[in-house]
Amino acid sequence: MMNSVVEVAALRVVRGGRPVIDGLDLVIGAGVTGLLGPSGCGKSTLLRSIVGVQRVAGGTVTVLGEPAGSGPLRDRVGYQTQSSSVYDDLSVLENLRFFARVLGLPPSAAHDALLAVDLARHGDDVAGRLSGGQRSRVGLAVALLGTPALLVLDEPTVGLDPVLRRDLWALFHRIAEQGTAVLVSSHVMDEAERCDTLLLMREGRIIAHGPPADIKAAQGVADIESAFLALVEEGRR
Amino acid sequence: MTPRVTLAIAVRVLTQLRRDHRTLAMLLVLPCLLQALLWWIFQDTPLVFDRIGPALLAIFPFFVMFLVTSITTLRERSGGTLERLFTMPMGRLDFLVGYALAFGAVAAVQAALAAGVAVGLLDLDLRGPDALLVVVGVVDAVLGTALGLFVSAFARTEFQAVQFLPAVVVPQILLCGLIVPRERLPRVLESVADVLPLTWAVDAMEHLATTTRTGEVWRDVGIVVGFALAALALGAATLRRRTD
Ligand SMILES: Nc1ncnc2c1ncn2[C@@H]1O[C@H](COP(=O)(O)OP(=O)(O)O)[C@@H](O)[C@H]1O
Ligand SMILES: [Mg+2]
Numbered sequence: 001m002m003n004s005v006v007e008v009a010a011l012r013v014v015r016g017g018r019p020v021i022d023g024l025d026l027v028i029g030a031g032v033t034g035l036l037g038p039s040g041c042g043k044s045t046l047l048r049s050i051v052g053v054q055r056v057a058g059g060t061v062t063v064l065g066e067p068a069g070s071g072p073l074r075d076r077v078g079y080q081t082q083s084s085s086v087y088d089d090l091s092v093l094e095n096l097r098f099f100a101r102v103l104g105l106p107p108s109a110a111h112d113a114l115l116a117v118d119l120a121r122h123g124d125d126v127a128g129r130l131s132g133g134q135r136s137r138v139g140l141a142v143a144l145l146g147t148p149a150l151l152v153l154d155e156p157t158v159g160l161d162p163v164l165r166r167d168l169w170a171l172f173h174r175i176a177e178q179g180t181a182v183l184v185s186s187h188v189m190d191e192a193e194r195c196d197t198l199l200l201m202r203e204g205r206i207i208a209h210g211p212p213a214d215i216k217a218a219q220g221v222a223d224i225e226s227a228f229l230a231l232v233e234e235g236r237r
Numbered sequence: 238m239t240p241r242v243t244l245a246i247a248v249r250v251l252t253q254l255r256r257d258h259r260t261l262a263m264l265l266v267l268p269c270l271l272q273a274l275l276w277w278i279f280q281d282t283p284l285v286f287d288r289i290g291p292a293l294l295a296i297f298p299f300f301v302m303f304l305v306t307s308i309t310t311l312r313e314r315s316g317g318t319l320e321r322l323f324t325m326p327m328g329r330l331d332f333l334v335g336y337a338l339a340f341g342a343v344a345a346v347q348a349a350l351a352a353g354v355a356v357g358l359l360d361l362d363l364r365g366p367d368a369l370l371v372v373v374g375v376v377d378a379v380l381g382t383a384l385g386l387f388v389s390a391f392a393r394t395e396f397q398a399v400q401f402l403p404a405v406v407v408p409q410i411l412l413c414g415l416i417v418p419r420e421r422l423p424r425v426l427e428s429v430a431d432v433l434p435l436t437w438a439v440d441a442m443e444h445l446a447t448t449t450r451t452g453e454v455w456r457d458v459g460i461v462v463g464f465a466l467a468a469l470a471l472g473a474a475t476l477r478r479r480t481d
Contacts, residue, residue, distance in 0.1 A: 015481055051324045055479040069478065074326040085317030089253050098252075101245035102325050126256070142321070 003029045005150055005181040006050055010059035013045050020045045021204040024059070028183060032169075032176045034195030035185040036224070042204040043185040044082055047154050050183070051079045064149055075103050078143030078180075082154040084135045085142070088128030092119060092138050095127055099142045113141040117171065133164040140168075144175070151175060153184045157191065169194040192224035200228055207231045238330040246327075246335025247342075250309070254343065260305060265347055268297035269354040276359040283360075290361045291442035292415040294370065298347055298378035299435055302340050303406055306385030307398045310336065314389065323478045333386055333472050337465075340382040341375055348374025365445035369454055373445065376461045377438040383468035384434075390475035409435035414443070434464035 006028040013021040020042045035043050048054035049061050052069015061068035064076060086095045096110035103109075114120055117137040122130065127138050136156050143151055153172075157165045169191070176182045176196070184195070192198055192212050200208040200215070208215045208231055212224060219230040254261055272293060279286035313319040322332065352370040355361040363370070388405060392398040412422070412430040419430050419440075430436045441457035444450075 048320075053320050053323050053479055055477075055481050069324070071326070074324065077324060079321055079324045081317035081320050083317040085321040087249070087253060087318060088316070089256050090249070094249075094252055098245060098249040099321075099325070102242050102322065102327055104241060104326070 005029055005064060006183070007062040008046075008049070008059070009062075011046075011049060011056060011061060012058035013042075013049060013054060014057045015045060019057075019204070021049070024204070024206065026199070026206055026209070028181070028199075029197070030176070030179075030181045031196035032172050032182045032184065032194070033197045033199060034192060035183060035199045035201060036189060036192055036228075037187065037201030039187050041201045043187070043201055044154055045204075046201070047079075047152050047183070047185060051077055051152050075146055076149045078145065078148035078151045080139045080143045080153045080156055084127075084139035086127050086135065086138050089126065091124050091126055092130070092141075093123040095138060096141055096145065100145050103146050105146050109145055113144045116144050116175075117141040133160045136160065137168075140171075147178075148180060151180050151182045153182070155185050155187065157184075157186060158188065165191070189223075189225040189228060198224070200224075200231065202228075202232065207235065238328050238334065239326065242327050242331040243335045243338065246331060247338040250336060250339035251342065253309075254339070264301055264305065264343055265350055268301065268347060268351045271297065272351060272355050273359060276361075286359075287362045287446065289415055290355055290359070291363075291446040292413065292439045294348075294351055294355060294374065295377050295438040295442045296410055296413070296415065296435065297351065298344050298374050299381040299438060300402075300406055300410075301347075302344060302378040302381030303385040304399075304402060306336060306340060306382045307389040307392070307401060308395055310386050310389040311392055311395060311398045315393075320480075329473045329476045329478070332476065333383075333469050336386060337379050337382050337469065341379045344375045344378025344382075345371060347378065361446070363446050364449045365451060365454060369451060370442070370445055373438065373441045373454065373458060373461075376458055376465065380434055380438065380461055380465040380468065383465045383472060386472040387468050387475060390472070406435075409433045412436065413439040415439065434461060434468075437461050437464070 004027045008024055008026040011021055011024040012019065037043055045054060049056055050063060050068055063073055066072050093110060096113055097107055100107060100109045114123055117140050119134065119137055119141065122134060127135060140156060157168050172182045172184060195212060198210065198212050198215055199206050215227050216224065219227040221227050221230055275293060276286055348371040352367060356363050356367060388401045389398055412426060412433055413435045419427055422430060437457045437460040441454045444453045
């Protein structure tokens with residue numbers, strides 16, 4: 001197994017005239033990695049840099065040994081933006097078949113992805129009429145097409161009920177067990193415990209990186225929220 | 238550009254349209270109804286209908302395709318689907334040409350319907366070949382699509398996209414020769430009209446109405462195609478894989 005899937009070096013991103021990320025170094029490996037931090041801290045900006053749709057002002061992002069967003073990666077990285085990024089006026093299957101065609105996959109790939117997210121009974125439903133959780137899973141199914149080596153999901157669990165969230169995290173782990181590295185962002189701190197590796201982000205910087213248990217132990221606290229607060233205090237001193 | 242991807246996008250846009258009955262009606266039925274309304278308005282002055290009827294056959298496809306395309310592509314930008322497509326093996330031209338193909342196909346049906354109604358039911362007096370009327374309608378609609386794709390880059394909301402109608406489309410309608418024949422416009426306005434694409438689409442329709450010769454029509458079609466290609470090139474320039 002390759003132990004570094006994503007390598008970020010000296011990354012600098014300016015948005016709206018303001019540096020959002022200023023000199024970030026980071027290595028992400030296999031398993032389920034959670035990118036956690038408050039709204040506006042730069043999670044989406046970092047994920048967009050990793051999938052190669054963010055204009056960057058400096059530094060390098062390397063994914064699976066290739067420059068982020070380069071040709072060889074286009075069918076090896078699955079991405080779901082912060083919105084579910086599917087066509088609301090198409091049925092679930094029409095959405096999947098379209099993206100499968102763009103990826104050069106056979107129509108059967110659409111069906112496989114549908115089964116993976118447990119939406120087989122909703123294939124003919126129009127995406128816009130599904131519940132939030134179902135739409136999020138359609139977006140996830142599109143990202144899963146063709147079994148990518150890296151899956152990048154921007155806040156896929158936000159606003160969902162706890163049962164759905166638990167199920168989705170279980171799905172992320174099943175996907176990771178089959179060899180796909182999974183990178184998931186969230187601004188909800190209590191999702192931290194569900195990750196193999198945690199990246200805590202604040203104001204464009206990664207303030208902690210490691211297994212949740214290690215981060216808590218290092219700060220001598222019982223939960224990630226307290227660890228986050230302790231780290232912020234530490235940074236102030 | 239990959240033909241597989243271009244075609245996938247064209248087919249997907251058409252599938253979306255098929256599901257959206259209201260937009261489909263606006264694209265196909267509304268131009269015919271408006272044409273009929275005008276015929277009725279000028280019932281007692283048929284010469285006027287014969288003069289402005291051809292111009293309207295050029296204006297409707299341009300107008301509705303511009304509107305529909307600018308809104309649909311804006312939705313792709315704001316809904317995240319464009320961003321997702323850019324992480325996939327899709328080139329900018331696949332996207333632009335896919336849209337142009339889909340709306341070009343709809344335009345062919347629209348032009349055939351509108352021309353059929355105008356010539357067949359409303360007795361619009363036309364000298365040139367009917368088939369050429371459809372050709373002009375299609376390039377005209379593709380022009381509207383290409384311009385719509387281009388301006389959608391400058392709008393962040395659907396409300397802003399609609400604002401391009403009065404800004405970009407209405408001046409062209411006023412100057413294209415519909416209200417005052419182009420050669421009777423003040424000098425400066427005539428020169429302005431000469432560099433606006435819709436003028437040439439209307440010019441093509443007017444030649445079709447008044448002469449059996451097709452040379453000028455093909456020249457106008459060439460000019461409109463040139464404008465459409467330029468708009469597509471501008472659209473490609475504003476469509477970026479990496480954005481701020
Ligand atoms: N399109 C944009 N133009 C300008 N600034 C932006 C844009 N999108 C986000 N930003 C700014 O970049 C910062 C980080 O945003 P983002 O990466 O979306 O954060 P998060 O995903 O963690 O909520 C925020 O301060 C936000 O205001
Ligand atoms: Mg975000």
